[in-house]
Amino acid sequence: MSGNEIDIGLHVLDHQLLDKDGRRCGNVDDLAIEGGVGEVPEVVAILCGPGYWGQRAGWIGKLASRIGGGRKVTVPWSEVRKVDSAVELKRGATEIGLGRGDDGLRPYVDKIPGAGR
Amino acid sequence: MRTLSSFLRREVVTESGRSLGRCFDLRGELSATTLRVTGLCIGRRALLEHLGIRAQKPQAIIPWEAIVRIEGKRIIVRDDAPAP
Amino acid sequence: MNKVLGLALGIIAAIGGFVDIGDLVFNVAAGATFGYQLLWVIVVGLMGIIVYSEMCGRVAAVSGRAVFDAIRERVGFKGAVVALVSSEVVNLMTLAAELGGVAIALQLLSGLPYRWLIVFAVVAFAVVIWVTAFEWIERIFGFGGLCMLVFAVVAVKLGPDWGKVGAGFVPHIAHTNRMLYAYFVVGILGTAMTPYEVYFYSSGGIEDQWSPKDLGLNRANAILGYGLGGTLSFALMITGGALFLSHGISPQHLGTVALAAEQPLGQLGLLLALVGILFAVGAASIDTVFAGAYNLAQFCGWEWGRYRHPRGAPRFALTWLVLLVLALGILMTGVDPVALTEYAVLFSVVALPLTYVPILLVANDKAYMGRYVNGRIANGFGLLYLVVIGIVALAAIPLMILTNVGQN
Numbered sequence: 073m074s075g076n077e078i079d080i081g082l083h084v085l086d087h088q089l090l091d092k093d094g095r096r097c098g099n100v101d102d103l104a105i106e107g108g109v110g111e112v113p114e115v116v117a118i119l120c121g122p123g124y125w126g127q128r129a130g131w132i133g134k135l136a137s138r139i140g141g142g143r144k145v146t147v148p149w150s151e152v153r154k155v156d157s158a159v160e161l162k163r164g165a166t167e168i169g170l171g172r173g174d175d176g177l178r179p180y181v182d183k184i185p186g187a188g189r
Numbered sequence: 190m191r192t193l194s195s196f197l198r199r200e201v202v203t204e205s206g207r208s209l210g211r212c213f214d215l216r217g218e219l220s221a222t223t224l225r226v227t228g229l230c231i232g233r234r235a236l237l238e239h240l241g242i243r244a245q246k247p248q249a250i251i252p253w254e255a256i257v258r259i260e261g262k263r264i265i266v267r268d269d270a271p272a273p
Numbered sequence: 274m275n276k277v278l279g280l281a282l283g284i285i286a287a288i289g290g291f292v293d294i295g296d297l298v299f300n301v302a303a304g305a306t307f308g309y310q311l312l313w314v315i316v317v318g319l320m321g322i323i324v325y326s327e328m329c330g331r332v333a334a335v336s337g338r339a340v341f342d343a344i345r346e347r348v349g350f351k352g353a354v355v356a357l358v359s360s361e362v363v364n365l366m367t368l369a370a371e372l373g374g375v376a377i378a379l380q381l382l383s384g385l386p387y388r389w390l391i392v393f394a395v396v397a398f399a400v401v402i403w404v405t406a407f408e409w410i411e412r413i414f415g416f417g418g419l420c421m422l423v424f425a426v427v428a429v430k431l432g433p434d435w436g437k438v439g440a441g442f443v444p445h446i447a448h449t450n451r452m453l454y455a456y457f458v459v460g461i462l463g464t465a466m467t468p469y470e471v472y473f474y475s476s477g478g479i480e481d482q483w484s485p486k487d488l489g490l491n492r493a494n495a496i497l498g499y500g501l502g503g504t505l506s507f508a509l510m511i512t513g514g515a516l517f518l519s520h521g522i523s524p525q526h527l528g529t530v531a532l533a534a535e536q537p538l539g540q541l542g543l544l545l546a547l548v549g550i551l552f553a554v555g556a557a558s559i560d561t562v563f564a565g566a567y568n569l570a571q572f573c574g575w576e577w578g579r580y581r582h583p584r585g586a587p588r589f590a591l592t593w594l595v596l597l598v599l600a601l602g603i604l605m606t607g608v609d610p611v612a613l614t615e616y617a618v619l620f621s622v623v624a625l626p627l628t629y630v631p632i633l634l635v636a637n638d639k640a641y642m643g644r645y646v647n648g649r650i651a652n653g654f655g656l657l658y659l660v661v662i663g664i665v666a667l668a669a670i671p672l673m674i675l676t677n678v679g680q681n
Binding site: 076077078079080081082084085102103104105106107108109112113114115116119124127128149150152155 | 190191192193194195197213214215216217218219220222223224225226227230253256257258259
């Protein structure tokens, strides 16, 4: 394979998402592709969240999606800085709308002594 | 708008009905700002390829331009599409 | 100098933490039933975990991926969900078994009621893990676990027939009771190659920010840590063979195992054995609960890390807390931890291929590994163990049924 040719499923799908500070904020659960037959199709967005698991694996995926809460986040491809072993994003997770699970839980965790060290 | 996952494991068939295998991945071209889709990666049963064992075999890629239409469960390509 | 110290500490922690309740149960029982005839199986298992861990460590150092990242990326989403569910179920069973072992050790040391001690143990672990820096947890449990070395002394002091011991290292099939022998082969391999160790080791490598220059460290860790720790498994089997076989004792209780140390070494031996069991099984509990949290976090893409204080990785922290609570629930039903251990080990054997195959695949992928791809030796062993694991995974449940979980 030459320079910037990649197998999208192998090199992007299911990989870790990292924000500008290296914070883990989800996996690439699916990708949105725009442009059909006769056009030049492009990956326009990363789809992230348990809500997208249903379409990945039949009934197992749908069950997992429901247990996971069904949240969906769309990250425009323009937010991508670099595709390496992880997909690195340009901005912080909170600005893009990722990592909300951790952010939501943090206030409760903070209430218990010893959480911050 | 389609999802990447919707392409995976779909059967790829020529207009005249000959089956070329299953799509196990999409080939793309990554630039600083975009990720363009350039073709379909085809395999017979695509199970090994799905697991990532692809190194040895020459890549069987069908260029995107060869696609005629995308149906419910299949992808139809031109008869003269380069066959794997 | 610092690297050498770090390696030494790592090895000490590995020795002290190597033995878990599965090793205690299966190795002593195997000794009590078949004498020294199964020693060679421990060697096979040790080589397997060394090969497997080295590979996982290398994958972590070179590609920055832990085991479950690799599973999700390689096996596809459906396979990853199956792998996740099966590994979490097995992990939870193992966790409950380990915590039960801790409670039993506490009971033998203190005389307090078992049921109270289960609750105490779980709460204590929750507090300690939440509040304490992991480096300290590792040191305390590692050093405490070194008391397990008393079994090495015991094994020698019992004066076994060393000729027979040596013969036990040569692979052979038993003449009688073949089904039960096969059951123990599966069990010993299972307890040597427990999945949680690999999840923990590879995630730990990423937390320690291993890079390609740490590959030598990875190799040394794997070989020396598991190798030296594995000698304790030999000691346990030899003890079982030297002491229990002739008396027809079948060690159904951890107390029996500990009492083996009293025979040659008196009260001090018994005390050291109990303390060693407490800390070794305790260390295993911590590794297991983190392994369970790592897997879920890596599958979902959450932030994770045992070095990270809980507010840095809230969902990860909640996961290990929930796992502890679930394990507590399992133990409160009154299930016998030793019996639970046998089931946990056997089920983990069945699930072993699900984690092993993706690692072997990733370790061979040039795109991930560059020039650190598996060489011929690694692949030779890797494929050999793939076959071993496959056979053992298929044989586990039938043997469990046919031998009535080793009761015959």
